[in-house]
Amino acid sequence: MGTEMKDSRKEERFLVAHSVNLGNAGGITRDFSTSGMYIETDVPDVPYVPGGKIGPTIKLDCPWGELILKCNGEIVRVESRHGGIGLAVKINEFAMTSDS
Numbered sequence: 001m002g003t004e005m006k007d008s009r010k011e012e013r014f015l016v017a018h019s020v021n022l023g024n025a026g027g028i029t030r031d032f033s034t035s036g037m038y039i040e041t042d043v044p045d046v047p048y049v050p051g052g053k054i055g056p057t058i059k060l061d062c063p064w065g066e067l068i069l070k071c072n073g074e075i076v077r078v079e080s081r082h083g084g085i086g087l088a089v090k091i092n093e094f095a096m097t098s099d100s
Contacts (some may be wrong), residue, residue, distance in 0.1 A: 011035045021057040022046075027087075029058065036091055037074070042084035050075055054089055068097050 011033040020027045027041035060067040077088035
């Protein structure tokens with residue numbers, strides 16, 4: 001028998017690819033919700049660990065201008081992915097500002 005993982009997500013995730021600034025690296029979101037996101041980065045030597053704090057920033061192009069989403073979160077999982085790493089992040093708080 002295989003083991004089954006329980007999905008503890010509370011909000012619906014959307015498959016979206018947005019550029020993310022991680023401060024010391026860049027990345028791409030693979031899915032996103034108001035409570036979390038999955039980020040892939042091709043920087044394999046950045047020391048991310050489960051339980052670590054992270055502050056991803058995402059710029060969103062909208063018809064009325066650019067929105068900047070600044071998040072504070074906690075890394076819940078780190079995976080080796082295609083020569084880089086994947087980060088599952090729980091968002092603890094976020095703020096959205098306009099760049100116009």
